[in-house]
Amino acid sequence: MIRHSALIVSLTMMMLLFGAFVLAPPGNSPETSGREWISLFDGESLNGWVQKNGTATYEVVDGVIRGTTAEGSPNSFLCTFNEFGDFELYFEVFLHDNELNSGVQIRSQTREPEGDEAYGRVNGPQVEIESSSTGSPESGYIYGEGGIGGWLISDDERKHHKTFRDGEWNQYRVVAEGPRIQVWINGEKISDLWDEEVYMTHPRGFIGLQVHGISENEGPYSVSWRNIRIKPL
Incomplete structure (x- = not known):
């Protein structure tokens, strides 16, 4: 018993x-799980980020990352130390000045530095951020930054639209799986790109917040980001 x-x-x-x-x-x-969101911005500091190219300034203001142009500077990028391959990315962006063009790099790299450069030129797919008040608003389409092909969305598919809300926070969702990259703005699908050639050269890389270069006697212009998070797939 x-x-x-x-x-x-x-x-x-x-x-x-x-x-x-x-x-x-x-x-x-x-x-291992691929199910957890990772916050890329702690709301207080730029820990985990490094600036590459350009002389625009990046700072934390009232819990958001604010990028501000510098006269005569080329494109500037605030980039994550970590790299990502397949992922879902979410962020919110606010254009303080409609004159400023901006974007977010995904799966991006830097070329070998030349001369006394600290970093080589940033290159890779970029998700466009642009005011709807411009003559040809193209927010949410994907551009090949750094000489990898210009617009990666064909002219026929790149329709002008006003989904981006000027003077407001805008929600972006980006899903990158293999050669396919999809982009939504404020819940509306804007891009659905399939590009095996770009995927071959840029299968993974850093995330970068762009402040577009401006000429002398322009600006200053600013753009802000918040709630930046990523979920590896």
Whole structure:
């Protein structure tokens, strides 16, 4: 009787342990689960980011990242230290000045530095940020920054639209899976790109916040980002 009871207890414990193993939630590691959102901006500092190219300024103001132009500067980029391949990216952006063109780099790289450069030129796919008041508003389309092909969305598919709301925070969602990149603005789908050639050269890379270059005697213009998070797929 004692042996029988011990056997029952032993079997019960094994079943409980097995059930705990099966029902336990996946680990928090995005590399293994692919289900966890990672915040890229802590709301207080630029930890995890580094500026590459240009002399625009990036600072944290009232819990958001604000980028401001510098006269005569080429394009500037605030880039994540970490690199990402397949992912879902979410961020919110506010254009303080409609004259400013901006964007967010995905899967991007830098070329080898030349001369006394600290960083080589940033290159890779860029998700466009642009005021709807311009003559040809193209927010949400994908541009090949750094000489990788200009607009990656064909002219026929790149329709002018006013989904981007001037003077307001705008929500962007970007899904990159293999050679396919999709972009939504404020819940409306804007881009659906399939480009195997770009994917071959840029399968993964950093995320970069662009402040577009301006000429002398222009600006200053500013753009802000907040709620920047990413979910590896």
